[in-house]
Amino acid sequence: MPQDAKCPKCAHLFPVTEARQAFTVACPRCDADMTVEFKKPAAPPDAGQAPYDVVVKPGALPDGTASLKAARRRSDDDDSESAGGGGGGSVLIVVFSGVLGLLFVIGGLGATGWVLFTQIDTSETTSNWSSNRNNNKGNSSPGNNNQGHPGNNTGKTGGGETAPPLPLRGQTGFDLRPVSGGGPSITPPPLTDNVTPLDLPGRVGQIAVGGGGRYIVMHFPDKGQLGVLDVATAVSQFVEADRGDRVRIAAGQSRVVLFSPDTNAVQVFALPDLNKVAETPFPMSNCQSIAMGSRTNGPVLAVSTSGDVVLADVTAGGVKLIEGSSEKLGVSSNNLRAAPDGTAFTAFDGVGANKVKVLTELGRKWKVTEMGPAPFPGGDGHFYGNGTAFNRTALPVIPTASGTWYVPAISGSGGDFVKLAASDTATGKRVALTFHAGRNPNSPVPGTPLMVGPEIDNLMDARGNIAPDKAPDQHLFYSPEAKLLVLLAGNRTRFLLRKTNAN
Incomplete structure (x- = not known):
């Protein structure tokens, strides 16, 4: 057993x-x-x-x-x-044993048939993979980025793929445990100016944080590229990837997962060089969102359009379904975030949603907790958002304040965050950005600047409302160790690198 x-x-x-x-x-x-x-x-x-x-x-x-x-x-x-210490054996015992053996064989065949016809999960995962691959076989052309890339031995091979294995029902559950050990060190980059602009090759679509907060990973849907910015060196690099706004990415300690719904395939890239190490079918059909802890290398959580969830391990050979993690939770698939240590995930309809569902593990089963508008997991184990922050039991750890947003830092575990506060002034609406530590929203970190400007004003209105395409955790990346704020600006086509230790 x-x-x-x-x-x-x-x-x-x-x-x-x-x-x-x-x-x-x-x-x-x-x-x-x-x-x-x-x-x-x-x-x-x-x-x-x-x-x-x-x-x-x-x-x-x-x-x-x-x-x-x-x-x-x-x-x-x-x-x-x-x-039992006895010697020899009678003919009767031999005959009786033979009859029992025959009955055992017959029973085994019956049990095997029962498993094959009643216990195999005949979901549409495999059929969708086969049909999607067949539909794309005839689309191979020099301009089709969904067919792999020249010179990469791990690209798609036409008819050589195999469908994901069908999981058995009656699974034993799963667990989410914090990872141990540290990630890559983070130090301030060698920047001369207080503000350094960095033009990007195109419009950024999906964006994720990896390397425990050291790497900002971007997907460029129009260009068909994947990029990474190292906040400790201010150096960026880019490689070819699938095109399209439906592409989803997740980043971990040293791996990036890119999911392409057009082929239901997932690619695994190494950090920070973005070398592609694997490409396999994805163990879920109709996947809408994926997320992975930035201090982990898995598992990656996937949510389908109908709110089903599943976990998959990420290895050098691709991704593999974690048995027992698939469940119909009915959570929103529009937005998904992961705690840096990979032990909690948040699912929510929109950035301004009043309700957020937190997914954790209890007794090797999913536990869903509903909390207020705090969709962004922080490195300290709390959740930050619209004028408040909660712990994992949905109790507030920061008093509610109107017209403000709290965005957790991408690195560290000391309760560091960015505060956005909107107000009407004589010259119009302004948004002020300040840096905080220890979950203290009242006193900014000494020596850090008060930031204002049109790029920050565009993130929210005077009442503290966030536009659907302006999720603050997808535009503001604060690293206390790097003493740096990275702001996605210019209609998502450039970064502004702002030192936080200079006024």
């Missing part, structure tokens, strides 16, 4: 099947090799308890001989116990 094994590297729990000898298995989350062995407990287990203790050791099995011998000794012991 399957029992849970715990990865010694990332503490991920996953089921392993009972075996009589030690074996090597890779963690489905972090790909770390480990040795798993089933051992009989010292005392007989109570009713309902697992019959064996699962012993997990880091690293692959160096030499299976010793473990194999131990497994054989255990097998011999089990056989001796089954024999």
Whole structure:
């Protein structure tokens, strides 16, 4: 019977099947090799308890001989116990055993048929993948960016793809655990001027944060490009990618996931060089949004147009469905965000929505919590938004203030955020931007500037309303470690890099 094994590297729990000898298995989350062995407990287990203790050791099995011998000794012991110490056997026992064996075979065939015809999830995932790929086979042309890129051995290969495996029903659940260890270091970039403009190759569509806040990843739907800005060096680079406004991206510690709905395929790129390392079919049909923690390398959460959710592990070989994570939650697929540590996600209709749904894991199942208008997860585990911030139990941690928005920093875990405050003045509507720490909205960080200007004014009106296409967390990227604010400006065609340690 399957029992849970715990990865010694990332503490991920996953089921392993009972075996009589030690074996090597890779963690489905972090790909770390480990040795798993089933051992009989010292005392007989109570009713309902697992019959064996699962012993997990880091690293692959160096030499299976010793473990194999131990497994054989255990097998011999089990056989001796089954024999009960008796010698020989009568003809009646032999005949009776043969009849039981025949019944067992017949029963096994029946059970196999029952699984095949009742337990396979015959969703449209595979059929949609096949039909989408067939519909695109005839569209290969020099101008079609959905067919891979010259010189890239991991691109699409026409008829060589395989559909994703069909998941079995009766799955055992999943877990979301914080990642351990630090990401790439973040330091102030070598900028001479207080404000440095950076022109981009085109209009930015999807945008995400990776590398624990060091990298800002952009997709250019009109140009068919993927780009990354390193806030610690102020250097950007770009590579070819699929075109279209329907393309979705998510970024993690060292990987970027790009989903193309036209082919229902997902591509995995490495950070920060954006080398494409894999391309596979996506394990969900009608995917609308994806998100991944910026300090993780998965899992990535996907939400369909009907509000179904599923988690997928991200590896060098592509993405793979996490069994037990698929559920019909009915959450909004219009907007999706991930906490930096990957343990919480927010789903909401629009930036100005009064209700936000927070998705977390409890008991290896999804838990959905409804809270007020705070859709942006911060590195401190809280959620920021329209004049307030909440913890994971939907209790406010910042008093509500009208006409303001709080946008969490893209790096760090000390409750750093940007505050936008709108007001009417004698010269018209103005929006002021200030920098804050420790979830304190009343006192800006000493030495940081008060920022005003047309690019900031365009983010909200005098009553604090945000335009649907002006989500502040998609336009303002504050890194306390880099002492830098990156503002997406110029109709989403350029960055303004503003030092935060200079008035």
